Amino acid sequence: MRKTPERATEEEKKQRKRKRKKKTKQTITHAVTHIRLIEANPGKLDALDQLVVAYLALTQQYVTRFCEAETSPDKFAVPIFETELSDRWHRVAMQQAAGIAKSWRTNRQKAYEAYLEEMADYAEAKAKAEASGAPLDPKRKEPEWGEWKIPELRVPSIQANANVVVVEKAEDSTFDYWLRISSLDKGNPLRVPVKLASYHQQTIAGRTLNTSTTLHKRKGIWWLTLSFDEDVPLQSASEAPKVGVDVGIVHFITTSTNKEYGSFHGKMARQHKRDREKRRRKAKLRACLEKKGVPSEQLPSTSSATGQRLGRFVRQEINRAVNEMIKDHLNARIIYEELNVASVRFKARAMNSYLYASNLGHIPEQIAWATAKRGMAAHTVKAAYSSQECPRCHCVDRANRPNQQTFCCVVCGYQEQADRKAAHTLADRWGDRELAACRDKKAVKALLLKRHENWKQKNGLVVVQPAVQLGLWDLSQTSTDVAER
Numbered sequence: 001m002r003k004t005p006e007r008a009t010e011e012e013k014k015q016r017k018r019k020r021k022k023k024t025k026q027t028i029t030h031a032v033t034h035i036r037l038i039e040a041n042p043g044k045l046d047a048l049d050q051l052v053v054a055y056l057a058l059t060q061q062y063v064t065r066f067c068e069a070e071t072s073p074d075k076f077a078v079p080i081f082e083t084e085l086s087d088r089w090h091r092v093a094m095q096q097a098a099g100i101a102k103s104w105r106t107n108r109q110k111a112y113e114a115y116l117e118e119m120a121d122y123a124e125a126k127a128k129a130e131a132s133g134a135p136l137d138p139k140r141k142e143p144e145w146g147e148w149k150i151p152e153l154r155v156p157s158i159q160a161n162a163n164v165v166v167v168e169k170a171e172d173s174t175f176d177y178w179l180r181i182s183s184l185d186k187g188n189p190l191r192v193p194v195k196l197a198s199y200h201q202q203t204i205a206g207r208t209l210n211t212s213t214t215l216h217k218r219k220g221i222w223w224l225t226l227s228f229d230e231d232v233p234l235q236s237a238s239e240a241p242k243v244g245v246d247v248g249i250v251h252f253i254t255t256s257t258n259k260e261y262g263s264f265h266g267k268m269a270r271q272h273k274r275d276r277e278k279r280r281r282k283a284k285l286r287a288c289l290e291k292k293g294v295p296s297e298q299l300p301s302t303s304s305a306t307g308q309r310l311g312r313f314v315r316q317e318i319n320r321a322v323n324e325m326i327k328d329h330l331n332a333r334i335i336y337e338e339l340n341v342a343s344v345r346f347k348a349r350a351m352n353s354y355l356y357a358s359n360l361g362h363i364p365e366q367i368a369w370a371t372a373k374r375g376m377a378a379h380t381v382k383a384a385y386s387s388q389e390c391p392r393c394h395c396v397d398r399a400n401r402p403n404q405q406t407f408c409c410v411v412c413g414y415q416e417q418a419d420r421k422a423a424h425t426l427a428d429r430w431g432d433r434e435l436a437a438c439r440d441k442k443a444v445k446a447l448l449l450k451r452h453e454n455w456k457q458k459n460g461l462v463v464v465q466p467a468v469q470l471g472l473w474d475l476s477q478t479s480t481d482v483a484e485r
């Protein structure tokens, strides 16, 4: 009889210990990027080129297989493809492929679930419209699902571990390190010298490098990425005030302290417009040449250098906005939304641009990094209906957002700038266990509806005309209005 509760206490103790541990520090991984491998002689780099051709082909085979498989990718599975690579390299390729496939599958699944939820939402609105006899908002289109393409590895890139690439400290003074890379020629590893720039040396001084390395080739040059871990003690006090952070289109960031940071408008929007026009012209030309029977490898490329440049610029601006926001709230606990590719896409739909969508996702990543680096407390919360929920009566309705900038509750009349309201709602959701336990968007909606019903009961309201609450009309006018209908 006594055994079970005792074990429970042990388990609890362990859990408490884990929690306490989690709260005192956080381990972050710093990447040391842009190390050019230019000191190696061309013969060595040729050998590396040959290796990467075989490596990339094998990795691609596994990526395709892992993405198409019914079950989740297993990097420890039995190898199945033929290759000239060693068993160790084979395993490294499988591990890299499993990583790529895993994130692709997760993102695709989330996007598909988001699509199903949108579809259910749409069906509900349609049924409602049919029942009431009023036409459905013509702006609302039935959501469509486009199947995702399996990732294609274009940039030669190797995520290696110490089984195939070893970083050795150089004994002589000319170089800083040697990379010992297992090659296709068994027993004859490649030894590639590494010379660090002084800022690289400063960054890693006194650090222990991780054994994993990344090698990639871009525009004919091989690059190395090293990394090291750092334990950052948590600085935030437990009573640190919470600040909600909303990620949006008009401003990158809006906080519940009523501040805004960064914007897609202005210079960036103009650049983006130019880039889109350029791409459209290119696509037209491509289609035209294709019709004439020009082979596909001779067609102009669809990726654009200006687009890539713009993407980099957007990310820089995002980093700047995040850093400014953090600086203004150093003593706060940052609460932001769990953003995934799918929800980002729906957020950016207003802009009808994948560029924004792909870069919006960079904002939460940057918040996570910037807060972890400083030992600040930061938490993600569920974002479902955070833009539509009324903070006072919990009513969820699209109509609560008459336009992009405004939140105005159709039941209780609560009014606030829309992004600030969303930031407040996110802050409120931290510590809301009931909401955190919701499995999907539908469950969130059901919970909020329940809260709304409770609010109505408490306030003795059954049906309330929003206009009455707002006091825009006098009551006699409203009653005649109702009587006439």
Ligand SMILES: [Zn+2]
Pocket: 390, 391, 392, 393, 394, 395, 409, 410, 411, 412, 413, 414
């Ligand atoms: Zn309300």
